[in-house]
Amino acid sequence: MIIIPLGVSSATPTAVxxxxxxxxxxDGSVFLFDCGxxxxxxxxxxxxxxxxxxxxxxxxxxxxxIxxxxGLLSTLQLQRREKELNIIGxxxxxxMIETVFGIAEVELEFPIAYKEIKSDFDHDIVLEGEEFYVEARPLKHTKFCIGYRFQEKDKPGKVDAQKAKEAGIIEDTQFKALKNGEDVTLEEGTVVHSADIVGDPRPGESFVYVTDTEFCENAIRLAxxxxILFHEATFGEPLKEKAEDTGHxxxxxxxxxxxxxxxxxxxxxxFSARYSNQFLLLKEARNVFxxxxxxxxxxxxxxxPEQEKEIISPRVEIIDLKDKKAQRTRKTFKPAPKRKDGFKKRRFKRKPANARYYKSGESDRPEKARFKKPYKRPDEDQRRESPHRPSKPLPITPRTPFDDFDRF
Structure with missing residues (x-):
């Protein structure tokens, strides 16, 4: 599994x-948790x-x-989606969805399977597939809120290839049957038991999504x-009272x-928009976990990472505007041009025009003539017309790669 955070702000977006x-x-399928x-x-x-x-x-x-x-459903409609979409909430x-699209006079032609959860529920399996299931539990917020756990089912144990070879297992169908827990009978009549060849089942991976909640027991049960546990950290400990008042x-x-x-x-x-430096929250959490x-x-x-490396690669690169080192562009070295005979052309420093020249033997290196010009303060008219001080204000620099437009 791969987890991709698409948005990590709370309540209101920020510049980054x-x-x-x-x-x-x-395995090629995408599951979304919340749609900001x-x-x-x-x-x-x-x-x-x-x-x-x-x-x-x-x-x-x-x-x-939400x-x-x-907008996402509208785009899927324009893309002529035909496959059923599960929406749980x-x-x-x-x-709400039918009202919005009813007012807009848009009919969603692809099928949608709704699973609505009542506020008095305690625990439920809201979605189940052949290899996974999704569990839901109520959380503690100012309004009814749900936490989710995406759980893979137990995977079959690994086959001991050495034991299988000694037992006479050579065909792929026999290996597959043993891995599925079935016993295999050889041509000689010998029965090879799956428990003797295959190891214990391996627990599946799990992802827990807990957001907009106070500290509660159901969050612990889900996790x-x-x-991987994705848990909200809207505030720091100094704002503990505000967190309790707002249900965070x-x-x-x-x-x-x-x-x-x-x-x-x-x-x-x-994260709350008041935290421009999330490392304060990270330090607070790492003191405990x-x-x-x-x-x-x-x-x-x-x-x-070993099996799922480079499956998803971001198409944009976001640079923190406070990180000065990340914004610096590396200067590329321009090699000296090569001559036709294969030797590199030597580069000599250009001698200054006002340098003093001596006869050979008098000095190994010519000295530069230094002339100090007296400073003259420009008058007011010259300062106004100077190209270094434009009369018009400079354009505002975009704060993010996505703000590449004129603001005013």
Whole structure:
């Protein structure tokens, strides 16, 4: 699996952070968790095909988590999608979608399978496939909010090739049958038991999405022994009271959930716009749980880097405007031109025009004649007409790669 954060801001976007959305890539299929504004553009910039979206999971009906859904559905309609799309979320989600497209007089021609969850539920399997299932539990927010766990089913154990060869297993169909837990009977009548050749089943990988919630027990239950936990860290510990009033968590709360649930890795996101430096939140979380990462937009998080490397590559490169080193362009070295005979042409420094020349033997190196000109203050008219001080204001520099336009 690959996790791609598409937006890590909370409530309002910033110049460098977008509204909440996370994409999960698995075997060519894409699963979206929340659809903040501009989600379809972020999918394009991340190199993820929108046509590969299989299911969309909405945590709650706040605008910053759902307003990008309507544009995405409209684009899928224009692309003439025919495959069924699963949309899971709180009750009222279907009515909201139908109302918006009804007012716009747009009829979605591709089938949509809605799964609406009532506010009084305790635990449910909202989506299930042949190799995975998605579990949902209620969270603790100012309004009804849902957390999700994407869980792969247990994988068959590895076949011991040496034991299989000694037992007489040579055909691929026999190996496949043993891996599926079936016993194989050889031509001689010998029965080879799967338990003797195949190891124990391997647990599948899991991804947990918990956002817009206070510290609660259901978050710990969802994240138990998870591979990756994406947990909100809207505020720092100094704003703990504000977090409780608004139904959010601090970075320390997220770390406590990860430590209690014994997850392999914690990824924090959903940052308040007041934090231009998210490393303050990272430091706070790592004081409790060391294996904590910051969610960077469009930067994939691999659960198994060896097998899934370079499957998704971002199409844009975002540079932090505060990082001066990243903005510097490297000076390219221009090699000296080669002559026809194969030797490089020597480069000599041009001698200054005002240099003094001596006869050979008097000096090894000519000295430069230095003339100091008296400073003359320019008058007011010259300062106004100077090309170095334009009368018109300079254009505003775009703050992000996506603001490449005139603001006024």
């Amino acid at each position: 952070r977008h509204l909440p959305s996370v994409a999960l890539w698995r 504004e501009n989600v379809q553009m972020r999918l394009l910039q991340a190199g993820v095909k929108r046509s590969k979206v299989e299911a969309i999971f909405i945590s709650h009906l706040d605008g910053d988590h 307003f990008g859904l309507f 709180p009750k009222g989600l279907k009515k 138990e022994n998870a591979t 968590s601090s970075a320390q709360d997220a770390a406590i959930v990860a430590k209690t649930a014994k997850v392999e890795r914690l990824v924090i996101g959903h 060391e294996k904590t990462w910051l969610a960077y937009e469009l930067r994939p998080i691999f659960t198994n």
